[in-house]
Structures are given as structure tokens and as C-alpha cells.
Amino acid sequence: MAKNEFDIINHYFAHQQQQRDDVVLAIGDDCALVDVPANYHVAISTDSLVAGTHFLVDADPAFVAYKALASNISDLAAMGATPAWVSLALTLPTIDEAWLAPFCHSFFELANRYNIQLIGGDTTKGPLSITLTVQGLVPRGQALTRSGAQVGDDVYVTGNLGDSAAGLALILNQSQCDQRLTKVLVERHFKAHPRVNVGEALRGIASAALDISDGVIADVKHIGERSQVAIEVDVEKLPLSAELLAFCDGDCQQAQQLALTSGEEYELCFTASKANRDALKMALAHTNVKYSCIGQVIAGRGLLLLQLGKPVSWKLSGWDHFVVTNK
Template sequence: MTGEFNLINKYFVDRQSQRKDVLLAAGDDCALVEMPENVSIAISTDTLVAGTHFLADAPAAWVAHKALASNLSDLAAMGATPAWVSLALTMPEPDESWLKPFCDAFFELADYFGVQLIGGDTTKGPLSITLTVQGFVPKERALRRNGAKIGDWVYVTGELGDSKAGLDVVLDSQCQSKPYADELLHRHFHATPRVLVGQAMLPYASSAIDISDGLISDVQHILKASQVGVSLDVDALPLSKELIQFVDDKRMAQQYALTSGEEYELCFTVPEEHKGVVDTATAHCGVQVTCIGQIRPQEQFELHASGELLDWPISGYDHFKET
């Protein structure tokens, strides 16, 4: 990329305070970091590609927030504390009018969660962003997908379905005139990683995952890893008033809540003996936590409402569908 080092120096170098565990963040072939004692390192990598995860004309600041938030959400799902991030940015041309708001939003979110950029790469090509985040979790205490047991209760954070509604606004101009279209569009790009909830549930949750492919898909990752089944009460799904008015049908809103991808809320399971402490443990996190079902024997997978079983032909979000 023409002017690569000038762009790096102008937009990425010396943008943050140095963490004590970062020995060298830039200026050499590798970053150097120092690992605290008695922790494991949680690592996650995600790529966002124009035309698949966002439209090429999406606001750069929104794209930056979405890219970093999606990675931080993976750390949150394991109860990890974010520490470091590296960024590989591919652009068709060096466009400073795009890069400035991108970097401003990126570093704003990174600073909020105490994450330091420690390296990366820039190159010429189709617009895409690849991030690798790393965080700390106490040894042998990370939340995983394979710990759910029969009888555990299933919880989710926040309100579900808004991201799918926001994507409708992106893809269908007729949706732009629907109630709360602008707010839901904003929520599609501006998820809040539930880092505090993940940390709070480390002593209590038996399994966890972040909702990136839709609840109906992601909960099945827990079921497969744990070799269990589940019963979900769709009437318990947390829905925003904006979503209900946008789709103008509560049952449709519930289906959005089950299938909406890129929510970056958490789904986690809690044994019966810890059910009573969930609200207290998460009270400081500033986010709603809702019990939506219970883990059942492996052969069981059911959705129900008002005591009746539902047979809805629904599936989760597909990242390979063109947007």
C-alpha cells in the first residue's frame, strides 16, 4: 500500500497509553508482552469482509466498533479480561477520510475496555478487517461450551433480535420508514460486549457462548459440546419495544430473537444451586439477564410458548450469505 508506514505512524502509533504488560507494541518485527502468573491466555480471531459482514459504504466508525466488539464478545463468553489486540487492515486504496473515523472509533472502544493495540498489518486489496484479541482468564476457570448439565438453567443477556432488524434496514430500503429503523440500524453495528457479565459468572456458570450466529444456532453448540438437550420458552425471550413495533407482531419478534445473528449477547447455563445468585452477581454489569429455559436430556430439543410445543422452521444467521 502506498504510504503504508506513513498511515501506520499517523493513525495507529502512540494512540494509547502503554499497558504495564506490554514491553514493545510497535517498531520491530514482533510485539513483546508479559504474561501474568496463574492465568491462561484466551485468544480469538475474527474477520469482517465488505459485502459479507457490512456494506462497503457503511460508516467507518460503525465498522470499527463492530469489528472490535465482535472479538471482545468472544473473550466475554469465556469470562476473560481483554488485554491486547492486533489488527490486519486491507483497503483498496489509502483513504484517510475513511481511516480517521475508523481509528477514532476503534481506539475509543479499545480504551474503554483497556485493550492495547500491539501490532498488525496494512495491505492493498478488497476492504476487510481481521482482528486477534487476547485476554486473561484464571487458570482452569475459563467458561467453555462443554460444561452444561441436565437441569441447568439457560440465560441470555440483553435483548435479542434488534441486530436482525437493523440488518433488514441495511438490506431493504423499504424498512427505513418503519418505526425505530434508525435506532435498530445503530444497534446492529454498536453491540456492547458483555465482558463484565462473563467475568461475574466465572464462579457460577457451567457453560457459555456469545450469540453471533443466532440463539437457535449458538445454543446448539453448547448442546453438542455438552451432549445435552434443551427446552426454551419463547415467551421468556427478552424483546425490545423497538423490535416489536418494527415487525408489528410479537411472534415474529420472537423468531427474530431466536435467529438474529451478530447480537454479541451471551448465552450461558447455570446449575440449580447457583440460580439464586445470578441477579446479585450481575447487578453491577448494567445489563438485563433473563432465564429462558432449562437443559434437558440429549435427545430433547424443544421450543414452547404458553405450554404448547412450537414447530417453527427457523435457522440461525449464515455469514456466507451476501449482504
């Protein structure tokens, strides 16, 4: 039974994985040591999940672990990086082994799926929160950024949009659905699929990219701002799942609005030249990931929503931790 911080580390986190060849020193010292291949950059991202903000205190710890790691892996995917290492800072109110066991099982299951090794971190006492720093490798000069979109480029997203928001509404009991639909949408909220293979395939093809964590309506603006262009999105082209449409009782406009504003989707949004359409199709064919063209890059600044070729004046916003929104 774990009695202190070091018991937790030794029992739940140390010696849980095979060591990667590029890890020189992992858990147990003041720092980890890793080897970086020649002609590669290290991509680094840090995110926190806080109980009461990103998940309910009584949420399934297996889902919490998956969501925490998957959301960070998605950041690497958005840069075209291949995941390699992760550090975990875990703050717990008490040593709760009934919570830690499923959390760690889910965490390491996902980490092993993407060949990510836990190389360090920290455990402390306090309000429940999880902070991860993930690191990945990307060939020099091939990282995807938000700043390369050009006027005339197409705008794409992977997967479907809106399911995460629907799942969250069901978790918060804001809506009622049949048991099967509820299970599907709740799982999609917690268990996104990081598009690492898509990010790797987009190197040299996409002009800009990011992952959808705050809603496509908010995140696509970041590409526009960094690239100094405007983005035009055709709401009729937004990819909607059958489950989302069922959740909305067939109300297509409601589903489109959820697709625009749903945060924590962790799909990729990217731009690419029309000249690269065939290359894009070939590059993504092996990924088995659906992707959809939802608009184009235009001159100017800001975001323009179109429906049947006409501007839409919906007052919508994405997720912001410090602002009350429609989410």
C-alpha cells in the first residue's frame, strides 16, 4: 500500500514501461536524459487538466488519464511531430489507490500505443490536477505551424466535429438521450484519437495546422491571425456524425453550431494549397482518417461563415477558461 510520494512513484509509475533506445536516464534522478537524433527538432507542449474545470471530480479516472495524455499528444500531431517522451505532475488530495490504479493503467496503455515513455515528473498533495509535458521529434524544417496559410489555400478538418460538446452536455445532464447514444457521445468526449499519423503525413504538404481544442470557430482564427489572412468557412461542409444529428433531434443548424463551437475535439485543422490536393489525397490514404474541406483562405482578417453562399451572422464563440461561453 502506498503511504507517501515515493511509494506512489515506485508502485504506480516507475518500471511500468520498456525503455526507449533514446532514453539515457529516466525516473529516479533530478532530471531525465535523452538522445536527440541529428537533424531533428524537439517539439514540446505542456497542458494542465484541473478537476472541476476539465473534468468532474467523480469522473472515471481511466477516462481522465486518457483525456490528459491524448490532448497533449494531439498538440504534437498538430506540429507534425512523432511523440517520444512525457513528464507527469500529479496533484492528489489524498493517496487513493482505487483512483490511481485505473488512472495509471489507462495512462500507460495509451502511452505504449504511441511509443511514449514516461521519463519523470512530480507528485504533490492538493486539489486534483494533472499537468503533462510531452516531447516529440520532427525533422528540421518540416514542423507544421500556424503561420504559413496563403490566400487561396483550402481549409480542412479531420474526423467529425461537435461530438465532444454533445458528450459534455450529457455528462452535465444538460440533455437526455437513450443509453446507447449517451455512451457513444460521452466516450467521444473523453477518448479522442490524436491524429499523429495525419500530422506526420502532412509534412511538406500542409501550409498551416493546429489541433481543435477550443472549437474550430476559435482555433481557425489563430491560423488567420498568425498567417495574416482571413478564413472563410462553409457551414454546410462541416462534418457531422449521425450521433450528433440524433442528439440534436435532426436539427442541422444546431448540429452545425455545436460543430463550430465544440472544444476538446482534438481533431486537426489545416490549410493546404489547391495544387496539393492530389498529394494530400495520396498522403492521407494510408491513415484511414476522414478529412473534409470546409472552406478556404481569403484576403483580409477575421472569420467569415457562409451558408448556401451567403454570410451567416450567428453569434458564436469557442471555449475560454476565463470567459463564460455558450459551451
